[in-house]
Amino acid sequence: MKASEQQVLIPQEATPDTLIDLIGKTQQVTKAAAVVLKACRNVMDTKNKQEHIDKWGGIHAIT
Incomplete structure (x- = not known):
């Protein structure tokens, strides 16, 4: 079955390995x-x- 364009944009389920990769970025x-x-x-x-x-x-602090 071919994935639709929208389905391609949805990330796969997070795995422990992908979470480890994100630690440095966070x-x-x-x-x-x-x-x-x-x-x-x-x-x-x-x-x-x-x-x-x-x-x-x-005077408001932001404006």
Whole structure:
């Protein structure tokens, strides 16, 4: 039986070997996220929400 195009896109069941292969990739993503978070914290001009409100008033932190 020939698989449809949609069926081809569905990954096969995860096996222990495929999960082991993913460990390194997930560690890379986790490390990259930590680097981004640390960089964001370094450039923040306020340390907490109350300090931000005191400095900027009613301006939303994202906008």
